[in-house]
Amino acid sequence: MIQLQTKFSRQVDEHNVLPEYPRPSLVRTSYLNLNGRWECAFSKTPEIPLSFDLSILVPFSPECQLSGVSRQLKPGEYLWYRRTITLAKPQQDKRILLHFGAADQTAEVFVNRISAVRHCGGYLPFSADITDYLQEGDNELIVRIQDESNTSWHARGKQSLKPGGMFYTAQSGLWQTVWMEIVPVNYIEQIFYHTDYDQGLVHLKVLTQHSAPVECVISGKDMEPVCINGMTNSELIVSLPDFHPWTPEDPFLYLVSLKSGVDRVSSYFAMRKCDIQTAPDGTQRFFLNNKPYFQAGVLDQGYWPESLYTAPTDEALTADISRMKKLGFNMLRKHAKIEPERFYYHCDQLGMLVWQDMVNGGSAYKHWFVTYLATLMNWNHISFSDDEKHAGLLSRLHPEGKDEFRREITETIAFLYNHPSIVVWVPFNEGWGQFDALAACEQIRTLDSSRLVDHASGWFDQKGGDILSLHYYFLKLKFKPESKRAAALTEFGGYSLSIPGHSCCKKVYGYKKFNSTGALTYGYIDLIRQTILPAVKKGIGATVYTQLSDIEEETNGIYTYDREICKIDPDTLRKWNRALKEAGECKTYADHPTDH
Numbered sequence: 001m002i003q004l005q006t007k008f009s010r011q012v013d014e015h016n017v018l019p020e021y022p023r024p025s026l027v028r029t030s031y032l033n034l035n036g037r038w039e040c041a042f043s044k045t046p047e048i049p050l051s052f053d054l055s056i057l058v059p060f061s062p063e064c065q066l067s068g069v070s071r072q073l074k075p076g077e078y079l080w081y082r083r084t085i086t087l088a089k090p091q092q093d094k095r096i097l098l099h100f101g102a103a104d105q106t107a108e109v110f111v112n113r114i115s116a117v118r119h120c121g122g123y124l125p126f127s128a129d130i131t132d133y134l135q136e137g138d139n140e141l142i143v144r145i146q147d148e149s150n151t152s153w154h155a156r157g158k159q160s161l162k163p164g165g166m167f168y169t170a171q172s173g174l175w176q177t178v179w180m181e182i183v184p185v186n187y188i189e190q191i192f193y194h195t196d197y198d199q200g201l202v203h204l205k206v207l208t209q210h211s212a213p214v215e216c217v218i219s220g221k222d223m224e225p226v227c228i229n230g231m232t233n234s235e236l237i238v239s240l241p242d243f244h245p246w247t248p249e250d251p252f253l254y255l256v257s258l259k260s261g262v263d264r265v266s267s268y269f270a271m272r273k274c275d276i277q278t279a280p281d282g283t284q285r286f287f288l289n290n291k292p293y294f295q296a297g298v299l300d301q302g303y304w305p306e307s308l309y310t311a312p313t314d315e316a317l318t319a320d321i322s323r324m325k326k327l328g329f330n331m332l333r334k335h336a337k338i339e340p341e342r343f344y345y346h347c348d349q350l351g352m353l354v355w356q357d358m359v360n361g362g363s364a365y366k367h368w369f370v371t372y373l374a375t376l377m378n379w380n381h382i383s384f385s386d387d388e389k390h391a392g393l394l395s396r397l398h399p400e401g402k403d404e405f406r407r408e409i410t411e412t413i414a415f416l417y418n419h420p421s422i423v424v425w426v427p428f429n430e431g432w433g434q435f436d437a438l439a440a441c442e443q444i445r446t447l448d449s450s451r452l453v454d455h456a457s458g459w460f461d462q463k464g465g466d467i468l469s470l471h472y473y474f475l476k477l478k479f480k481p482e483s484k485r486a487a488a489l490t491e492f493g494g495y496s497l498s499i500p501g502h503s504c505c506k507k508v509y510g511y512k513k514f515n516s517t518g519a520l521t522y523g524y525i526d527l528i529r530q531t532i533l534p535a536v537k538k539g540i541g542a543t544v545y546t547q548l549s550d551i552e553e554e555t556n557g558i559y560t561y562d563r564e565i566c567k568i569d570p571d572t573l574r575k576w577n578r579a580l581k582e583a584g585e586c587k588t589y590a591d592h593p594t595d596h
Helices: 007-011 314-326 341-350 367-379 399-416 437-447 517-538 570-584
Strands: 036-043 054-058 078-087 094-100 106-111 114-120 126-129 137-146 178-184 190-196 201-207 213-219 226-231 235-239 254-260 263-269 274-278 284-288 295-300 331-334 353-357 422-426 467-472 486-493 540-546
Touching (some): 007 314, 094 106, 094 114, 190 263, 201 213, 213 235, 226 235, 284 486, 295 314, 295 353, 295 570, 314 341, 341 399, 399 437, 517 540, 517 570, 540 570
Parallel strands (some): 295 331, 353 422, 486 540
Antiparallel strands (some): 036 054, 078 137, 094 178, 106 114, 106 137, 213 254, 254 263, 274 284
16 A cells, blocks of 8 residues: 555644644633653553553554554554653642543553553543542553454444455554543533524533532624523523524534633534425425525545544644535535544534434444345335344344444434534444444434434435435436435445545545546536436435545545545536535526536
């Protein structure tokens, strides 16, 4: 594999790695970033090694170039991190919290050789109150990692120890920011916002260990601040009769200041509503703020050639979002991965809708069934139940894997609940580890009634959720609009072009291959004109083009893997996205946009 780099890797400063505040939905002034050089070691046994003979740049996984290690953590091995932090004597009325954005896959954290916290799951944040393990002066932090990757039933997304095609290099370890903060004993742990768009209300709950008075101030451009007092752990209701709605075209955010005791935090929320209603043409379509709103999306898998799961800089995250907006897209489907919270913050600020996948797990997939046969079954409208009888075909035989998946649904929604950019949850994709999708849908709706659910993206539809979810790469696109669910083309395209010097693999994977940017552009035009636009007129309310960038062998990106070349003519993308939006919102549309 040829090592590619984006321009952002040149901006990485090992003395100031990803310094941005990692939790923008709940901000304190107390913040110590622990990214940077850590000692590192690999071992075969779970005992803390005698020596740490490697150096790793946190938070880049050891498999990637930017880590400085470039070594795969294998199943059965242990990856170790160590660093020393120097602290003053903690005050009696303060606590010190240690946060990990994500550690792939199973982590145990030791503070001065005492186990402080264990966590299983490679995609979600975790933390520990380490105050009682600390001493004045030097303190030793050690993290032990294990990663079974795709040899177990844990969530793994697209990672594979034998990458190829639509599956990519497995990564491990600390891949998001590590940081500390000092908080009072009874501190604000979390905030939840629930907005009632039709009534002009925002319901918020501030969580603390012990109930206490709280003051909330809401402010925004061209408005007088609104102040409300109440108690933590109880609902506060604020009326905003002349509120400013949030849309991708006008992503207005309300700023929030909270005070409880000596604790001070800042936060934000937005007023927006996403649901399905009957459009003027009589079909069920996606609405935003009670208006038809076509979602023109891109599949976004969040891989980087020099750093795999971890964007090299914060600017790299915003650049991907901004590029897609400039091309006329208004939605990203975050596929088989959960990003650091700053990604969703940027989507909130910049105005980009997000469909968020739950990360797939389960045992080894039977691709002859979930890929090839499933495509034919779906095309012939053959139903298939994801019950216990078919657990083997769908790689979900392990009860503990199912329990873990249910837990991670709950934790994912709690983690991302406040981000207005997220409008759809996607528990399952193409049957990978799928089980009881109807129950998963109900679990999600119980936890979050404010968003839509695509319960089975692609195929193995159980007739639940809010969306008839279709993937189209081969054969003929066939569907019938339904009376309750909206129809969406949640993957399509995947057109492939490998550009020498900007592709990292000689082997090329994609669904239709082209030999030039011009040929690819005209292939895209033909696809939209002949198939996608007629489907949108018929009732498709959202589309997701595969994909944002090339990834390893999969050269079907709009951009090359290094983000240097846009392979489809930008003006063409903008014009046809506009045509899709006009058709999907039942407006006057152009069947054949001029130029290209």
